[in-house]
Amino acid sequence: MVRLCFGIVAVCLFVSSAAVAPAAPWHHPLSLDGMGWWQKRVAVKVTNDGSAELAGFPVSLAAGSAAGQIPLAGQQAQSLRVCDARGIEMLFGLRDAGGATVEQGPIPDGSILVIPVECPPQTAALYYVYFDNRRAGRLPDFLSARVGLTNGDVELGDGDAPAGWRHDEADDQHRASWSEEHPQSGRRCLKTIVAAGAEPTWIATRQGDIAIVGGAKYRVQAWVKAQDVRGSCGWYLHAGNEQQPMLTAPMLPAGDGTFDWKQVVLEFTAPVEADRLSLGTVLRGTGTAWFDNVSLECLVPGAVRTEVLSVETVSIRELGTEASWYKAAGAKEPSLPYRAAIGALNLGDETHERTAVALELGRLQARMRGRLHPASLVLTHEGRLVPHQRLGDQLLFAAQLPPRSSSTFYLYFSAAAPAASAAVREGTPLVDSAVNLVRNPSFEAGEGLPDAWTASGASQSQAVTFGFDDSRRGPGDSRCAKMHVPDEAARSWRGWRQDVPVQPGRTYLLSAWVKCQSVRGGEVRLHAHRRTAAGQLSQQGGYASVGPGLTGSADWTLISGMLSMPEDTTTLQLHLTMDCTGTVWHDGVTLFDVVPGQCVGLESQHAAPDGGLAVWQVPAVVKVFQDDLPCDQARQQSKQAQQPVTAEIFAARNEQESLQLAVRSPRALSGVQIAVDPPVGPQGRVLKDVRIEVVGYVPIDHPSSYYQTKAPAWHRKVPANAGRGDGWAGLWPDPLLPRQTVDLQANLTQPIWVTVSVPKEAPAGDYQGRVRLLSSGQTLASVPVRIHVWDFTLPDENHVAAIYDVRFGPDRGIWGQPLDAMYPEIIRFLASRRLCPDTIRPAPVFRRENGKITADFTDFDRAAKVYFDELKFPFAYTPWNLYLFGWGHPPKTVFGERPYEGEPPFAAADRRRLRPEYKRIYQELLRLYWEHLQEKGWHRRIVLYISDEPFDHHEHIRQQMKALCDMIHEVDPEIPIYCSTWKHVPDWDRYLDIWGIGHYGCVPSEKMAELRAAGDRVWFTTDGQMCTDTPYCAVERLLPHYCFKYGAEAYEFWGVSWHTYDPYRFGWHSFINQSSEPGESYWVRYPNGDGFLLYPGQPIGHAGPVSSIRLEQAREGVEDYEHLFLLKSRMEAGRRAGKPTDAAERALNDAQELVQIPNDGGYYSTRILPDPERLYSVRRAVAAAIELLGP
Helix, strand or coil, rough: CCCCHHHHHHHHHHEECCCCCCCCCCCCCCCCCCCCCCCCEEEEEEECCCCEEEEEEEEEEEEEECCCCCCCCCCCCHHEEEEECCCCCCCCCCEECCCCCCCCCCCCCCCCCEEEECCCCCEEEEEEEECCCCCCCCCCCCCCECCEEEEECCCCCCCCCCCCCEEECCCCCEEEEEEEECCCCCCCEEEECCCCCCCCCCCCEEEEEEEECCCCCCEEEEEEEEEEEEEEEEEEEEEECCCCCECCCCCCEEEEEEEEEEEEEEEEEEECCEEEEEEEEEEEEEEEEEEEEEEEEEECCCCCCEEEHHHHHHHHEEEEECCCCCCCCCCCCCCCEEEEEEEEECCCCCCCCEEEEEEEHHHHHHCCCCCCCCCCCEEEECCEEECCCCECEHHHHHHCCCCCCCEEEEEECCCCCCCCCCEEEEEECCCCCCCCCCCCCCCCCCCCCCCCCCCCCCCCCEEEEEEEEECCCCCCCCEEEEEECCCCCCCEEEEEEEEEEEECCEEEEEEEEEHHHHEEEEEEEEEEEEEEECCCECCCCEEEEEEEEEEEEEEEEEEEEEEECCEEEEEEEEEEEEEEEEEEEEEEEEEEEEECCCCEEEEEEECCCCCEEEEECCCHHHHHHHHCCCCHHHHHHHHHHCCCCCEEEEEEEEEEEEEEEEEECCCEEECCCCCEEEEHHHHHHHHCCCEEEEEEEECCCCCCCEEEEEECCEEEECCCCCCCCCCCCCEEEEECCCCCEEECECEEEEEEEEEEEECCCCCCCCEEEEEEEEEEEEEEEEEEEEEEEEEECCCCCCCCCCECHHHHHCHHHHHHHHHHHHHHHHHHHCCCCCCCEEEEECCCEEEEEEEEEECCCCCHHHHHHHHHHHHHCCEECCHHCCCCEECCCCCEEEEECCCCCCCCCCCCCCCCCHHHCCCHHHHHHHHHHHHHHHHHHHHHHHHEEEECCCCCCCHHHHHHHHHHHHHHHHHCCCCEEEEEEECCCCHHCCCCCCCEEEEECCCCCCHHHHHHHCCCCCCCEECCCCCCCCCEEEHHHHHHHHHHHHECCCCCCCCCCCCCCCCCCCCCCCCEEEEECEEEEEEEEEECCCEECCCCCCHHHHCEEEEEHHHHHHHHHHHHHHHHHHHHHHHHHHHHHCCCCHHHHHHHHHHHHHCCCCCCCCCHHHCCCHHHHHHHHHHHHHHHHHHCCCC
């Protein structure tokens, strides 16, 4: 419980109510709508009578039924949403009368809602509070700003600090605490002790983010008690804003020495520009001081008034939800076994006549995993057939949507095309229709260059050309647009652009036919910029693109995707552009207004199991969803109470292998026990090391992508684009919960994992075991399991490195311990799965003393012995204090030495010339470290990570990189320098030693071979690729296959334990503030699951890390590499010995055909691994070939 002092609200804000509701559109969608809609809202009118603009200023409203209160009491807190009149969502805070945060459940009477307000002086603004949506999801982000002091008498709270307050970090000589000694009143007070002789500091207990009104007059009153204080004690205030938090910093001094409780009082006028206040205790000196009962009162209010208007309600008719299964004319039984319910919403007051509804069919195809043939589609509404057509990955149909209605359409389909099928039309008949907003969409008009399009980036000196070409795309197409960028051209964004007027709040479908040849250094997508009426980028999601991207050479491909328009967007600027080299053609560009169709449910004619449990094996690389249905065999066995078919897995000695079983029950069963009868094999040998885990599900709110916005901090930040990849919003399997019981929900599928570790000495052959599911002592299902152990052994040390950075993210508290404490356990966890951490912790302790660098290697050496000798990790990065820069930034300061003359960001500096003292200090540090490694014999496993994703399109960054590499190699040319460039940068040839390249086609395979032939090393850099929301664990499993085929010695991923939320509650990331070059900052949200494949154990009561299906498939991928390496080695030895190797060569070729560069990348697992079963059949063939070749 937290007590809030709301005196500031009562005095500074005038609250009233009004009976007249404003006329405004019903805002939709709002965040986490759960595919539902809000039925009620109440408007709040905020009037700013002052002379200063309100920018995120928090105002508070009490929940209740009295005059001036907002009628939210009893409503579900998780359904609350707040937006302005344009529909831009705001963060908000909600606390009960005692000050406790309310995030879900009924809102208590008297709760306080805090809303951030934007309002120019002498004007009014409307805000809408929406509620009553039973499907709404729980929100992860809330407003941190407070209206008034929290817990000013410091009586409430638990732990070591009072609620609402925080102590500065303590040391042996400076301690701030929450004490029961001598309170001025009540039971508790604050206490600070600074030891005699200690250095004076600003050690304090503090409270910040207290909202104030600029120009208002305030009074602060507080109490202080002192004993033997030398220096000064009292209270401090800082009033300011986000940019300048200390516009004024008055003190409330209480004096020094020893005295009993003394009240201190201060009246001050807040600067006009100020909007926030922080305050805290002061003991600058030595001695002991106690603090209690602080209050803040607004004496002369700022002129901010609020009016609560009347509640509005919307009633939505649900149409078409009741529908019998479609049967073709004359048919007795339905022929299409699956259907998807597609919802289309019209919350307006007018009928949408023949509105285009668009469904992301590509995502539905990925979801069905081979059970949706495009030629089988039949669409109905209220029993009537609805004509439709495909446009790339979109399904389009015209519909009449009545006012204030939710219409349901049913899309029927099967795994194969029916014998007599009216195939769905494919193409772009809308290109030249009136609904297409693009001018000259097929580039038919114009001489020299197409009319209505602007070409940007043409350059005679670089031989960059724009023009026309024959389309040859199909009948009726005569020409298209063509752009050619030579390989040697400098990197720049080039292509065709056109401005198209759009309406805020609407959704548009963008598509174009694209062809490319020899595209290198990136990919071709359809890009767009959302712009305001003033021509500026929209605050939310200014940049957008649709894909998937094309690389290398590709024939005509229809790319399409939906784009929503933020409320400040009036123009969509189409960018048919790329920042890479090669030739690209565009044709048939369309943009038209659509209503997004949402897949709100999946159904099957296949009956759920009638009898007992249905249990069936699913390849471990495949993610099992709760609505997955049993295979026909498992369903039949369940009906007839037969034994399930034997589950099979295959493993070498010294290898782990995971069995995934899917379980489905017709009724709910809680506490079902999972038991494994240990597998028994040749000579009675038992495989005893068996691990049981239950697959957990995490919610995903939106498909993965990188989302950016420059919206203010108090706006709720949500993705503005459709996302990349083949995933969707919903529950996704990922964590492997370490438990041996499971609760089965009726008619929902639950996967379980059994991982078997095969010891080195295990005899080859078949091992028989059993997985049993029990309830109340009775066996519900018993699944026979066969583990075949191959007659070869995997080595302890890997021949490929899978490197995962170990770091904690903003929500590091969920681990329960700091990183340094968790690090040893996490790296052992990775080692047990053949994965490698990034670096050795603790690092050496470097100091600069008397102008020289010294180092203490004691703890580092102890950790390095464990790292290299015991755990046998193949690589480690140098300590992070040797890392130099990222993105477009200048090099970091090293021990106070700046890299260049002048002031940061060194815009005028010659980046080729580092300051001599900077070089000396860095080289001295590096030399000390490197020579120590050489002495220990570890230097050949160390890699210096110099920079992450440097902006090579800037000339000064290219020069900067070369100067830094020279500085490093002057210490020793043998120091390997690694950089995650993603592509090849010719300027850095002979400077970088290890190239971090994108595995999906950023560099042609021929170029990678050239780099390796020249003596360079190749790794794959994989940031953003390992998404939670894609149907297979494909990229995690296949990355070692890419390494094997293309000669990369490692791949690296930037994080295995980096979380921004509790990942069990929110499977996506928060928007974090980021700066990629000086003067440029923005909010960015990383792809879902990016940066973590481990879960913290603390939130589920488990001691230690929790694995995931993605992490285990990363392990399986490294084991796959060892199979391939062993096969190749034995095959080469067999050739030398004259043995037949035909079977081995076929197996190896088949394995290498599993992966190709270029490819669609990790976002699209169903494209890079279209047939998961083939992966397993190929692996068995490889293992059999190894056995055939013999030792």
